[in-house]
Amino acid sequence: MTNFNSRDKRMGFKVKTLSPLSGYRFRIVFFILCLGLGGLFFRVGWIQLLQSEELKAKARVVQTEKKSPLGTRRSILDRNGKLVAIDEKRFKLWAHPRYFNFPGDSYGTVRKPVEVAKLLSLPLSKSVDDILKDFGNYSSGVKLADGLTQEKANEIKKLGISGIDLEAYPQRLYPHGSLFANVVGFLDLDRRPQAGLELSLDRKLRRLEKTSVLSKGADGTPLPIGIKRGVFDEDQLNLQLTLDVRLQEVAVKEISKQVKEWNAKKGVVIVMNIDSGELLALASAPSYDPNKYWEYSPSLFKEWSVQELFEPGSTFKPINLALALEEGVINPNGEINDDGLVTVGGWPLSNWDRNPNGILNFAEVLQVSSNVGMVKIMRKLNPTSYWQRLKQLGIDEMPETDLPGAVAGHIKSKQIFVNQPIEPAVASFGQGFSITPLKLAQLHALIANGGKLVTPHITKGLKGDYQSFSTRLPESKQVLTPEATKTVLGWMETVVEKGSGIEATVPGYRIGGKTGTAQKSQDGKNYDSKICSFVASLPIDDPRFVVLVVVDEPQKPFAYGSTVAVPVAKKIIETLLVIEQIPPSTGRIENLAKKS
Known part of the structure; x- marks a missing residue:
């Protein structure tokens, strides 16, 4: 030991003599660990006992997908299966300028309406000026278009613009125009039956739809968890006429x-x-x-x-x-x-x-x-x-x-x-x-x-x-x-x-x-x-x-x-x-x- 100390001194090292740690320090560390562990147990208890239902509800929102019925009606066919009346999915386009954001933008970035109008001009077949007039001075809830087809809706979705919503709804169409009007009748703009079979067979023409809830993964894939029998079943029945x-x-x-x-x-x-x-x-x-x-x-x-x-x-x-x-x-x-x-x-x-x-x-x-x-x-x-x-x-x-x-x-x-x-x-x-x-x-x-x-x-x-x-x-x-x-x-x-x-x-x-x-x-x-x-x-x-x-x-x-x-x-x-x-x-x- 003497030799080592002499050499260390010659080399300029400062030698410190080892001594046992103070029991006071151990008590401080132990207290801090206990305090942290106690806080952790308290937090877990708080979550489990007081916040569990709220957190479960939030998790369900993230982990599940709820599909509500659109209120569609059965198609009407002639005796040979040709369409006489049909519901087609259409879309309303809503804009919320205060949330405008493009893919890749940083959090909090808000794009100008003119930038969005330029992107929407082609799929909507409207000029930029006309779209800007629709925006006006509103910060949210601006209806830009109605009756958009699925193809047009897909074009708009691909743009990935935040602050743009597409609302799906069914629209009743009569492919043969006046050919069967006297028999089939029609629905008004609020989808209320007004004449013909649309009115007399209203209940029979309503599809049997139900709200479905599916668990899904991070990529949106449905998971086989808690799926009830018939959740994927759809009402495919149509009303067939005797007419040719x-x-x-x-x-x-x-x-x-x-x-x-x-x-x-x-x-x-x-x-x-x-x-x-x-x-x-x-x-x-x-x-x-x-x-x-x-x-x-x-x-x-x-x-x-x-x-x-x-x-x-x-x-x-x-x-x-x-x-x-x-x-x-x-x-x-x-x-x-x-x-x-x-x-x-x-x-x-x-x-x-x-x-x-x-x-x-x-x-x-x-x-x-x-x-x-x-x-x-x-x-x-x-x-x-x-x-x-x-x-x-x-x-x-x-x-x-x-x-x-x-x-x-x-x-x-x-x-x-x-x-x-x-x-x-x-x-x-x-x-x-x-x-x-x-x-x-x-x-x-x-x-x-x-x-x-x-x-x-x-x-x-x-x-x-x-x-x-x-x-x-x-x-x-x-x-x-x-x-x-x-x-x-x-x-x-x-x-x-x-x-x-x-x-x-x-x-x-x-x-x-x-x-x-x-x-x-x-x-x-x-x-x-x-x-x-x-x-x-x-x-x-x-x-x-x-x-x-x-x-x-x-x-x-x-x-x-x-x-x-x-x-x-x-x-x-x-x-x-x-x-x-x-x-x-x-x-x-x-x-x-x-x-x-």
Whole structure:
């Protein structure tokens, strides 16, 4: 030890003698450590006992993603799956100038509005000056754009500008414009249904959406933690219609052209499957574009073929003949004398041309549309029985249909109908009572299908890739016998072969039909306008469809069912034959016995 100390001294080192540490120092260090450890335990206890719920809530916000439903609606499709109405995601663009910041900027940097406007100018297709005007002097909550597509929203997102928010919302679009407006209706700007199926089937069209909460990693990837069954399931069901876009296009085009050509008030076309009641076309004119509904009169928003009544006129004569056959007051081979004038209860009733037609069989009564002949035929039927038969047809009942706003027809009370002879007399040629065009189509389907009242409808049900729910329909009611309806259908064929419906002839096909030109009263007293119609059943050897055309108040001279309604029906029939691939007709009316 001595040697080391001497050497250290020689080398200039200062040697310090080792001595034990003071116990006082140890106590100070120990106290500081205990104080720190105690503070740590206190902090942990504070967090665990008093701040745990608050911190858990903050953690959940960071670690989870909450997706709230947008409130979308189901798409509407035609019978072949073509879109009729659809919800598409659109975006509103909001700006908050006090938070403007670009990627890479340091914390606290606030960019000038003009810098942001230059970046937004291209995706918004607006000038920088226009965007700056939108900013104004507001520091937050500035709406820059509405209705942005997903593509535009993606362009803006890629810019990465802080202080720019994109708010997603669904927008209802109608790809075919006015083609289905009368049926589908529309949503207003607040997404409230205002007409058509959008209104009547509002609840059914709302998608079943739910709020979902997912745990996610730092990069936003969903984690399989606490995921409940069905969280990724989406409502993929759509409402499918019975309507056919192709046939609807032709129907709308032809009825619109005819309404314009004849200066008519309105017109309607109905194409119905006689066995199922499915409507393949339901077209009205004039119509409107549901994408721009605010540009049109609200009077166009209803479908008058199911919401307004009219006197069917001569198109009801085949129905009356079927009732007379059913009651046994006439036989298929009978005849009637049309002398041109008949007086009932002091009222003179004549034919539409005021001319006599002589001795007619019942097919000829339809061919020449003899009013006098019909009055004499139906006079054979007891008025009480006649009234009861009309009631049995559901003339004044609310129709069972999914069409929005459908109304019941109107017929005189039993007392008036039975005690005033003029009432059954005018009813024999389709006046004195009123029905909707839809009801008339249903009654002619009854003649074509063997006497069954089917339910007219335009919805097939909810359809999806993995599940579907079909529309439930009431069971068809047998109202008339197949024998009576088959006979009348044969008489209707002669109307197209050589009567007033001859212009509806399609070579190679057997078609039955009946024209109508009913006098129309605006005040219930004066019949100073008319309504022209034509109804066809086809093909006669294997009936499948009824086509009805009605044109209200044509203004030009020589307006009759044969001149106004038949040309429209022929175009639609020709299209229907192609779309449904109906082969040319064979055989005669006897083939109907197999169907019956």
